Amino acid sequence: MFRNRFALIPFLLLVAALAGVVLWREADNGPRLGRVVSSGQIDVGGPFQLIDQNGNKVSDADFRGRYMMIYFGYSFCPDVCPTTLAVMAGALDKLGADASRVVPVFITVDPDRDNPKVLKQYMAAFGPRFVGLTGDHDAIAKAEKEFRVYSKKRPLDPAKPDGNYAMDHSSVIYLIGPDGKMVSYYDEAISPDDLAADIKDKMAGNS
Secondary structure, three states: OHHHHHOOHHHHHHHHHHHOOOOOOOOOOOOOOOOEEEEOOOOOOOOOEEEEOOOOEEEHHHHOOOEEEEEEEOOOOOOHHHHHHHHHHHHHHHHHHHHHHEEEEEEEOOOOOOOHHHHHHHHHOOOOOOEEEEOOHHHHHHHHHHOOOOEEEEEOOOOOOOOOEEEEEOOEEEEEOOOOOEEEEEEOOOOHHHHHHHHHHHHHHOO
8 A cells, every 4th residue: 555655756756856846725815835934033843752753752852953844744645745745855955965954854743644654664755864753642733733733634535534534734844943943934835946045045044
């Protein structure tokens, strides 16, 4: 099952690296897609205690001294999550040597299905630098609250509320500084080139 579901990911990585990703949303009254949404010190982000794809306990303190590029999503997501992670992977490639200063972090909003084993296979599709994090419902809910993340389970068949489901969720890339404070955040449709350029600019400004 996983083999078929993850088979499209290398293609998405290639598409993102060559041309970026353009996603259209209905009734979007916010900034134009593909741009930096905001920057500066904003009260978003905070402590978390989760489990990585290798089964190890991980907290936000473990990443001090490095930047974190964080995205909340889930591995069963059919489109937005893999394309956004592909953009993050493409941006890291374009950062060159500076990529060693950035840890790409994926936090699931679907802990029922995204256990460490599932996340390990999913993260491998985007490269060895990616860290996948899961946890119990309380730990995930706390992390979502800290980052102002919205998520809600949506049954695929309304007549079967306990059947297969998707997760509706907000879609934002967060850039967290070495001190654990948010530096900037980005619309999910930013291109790898623009994302890498802005991260480089933020790094230079914080040197």
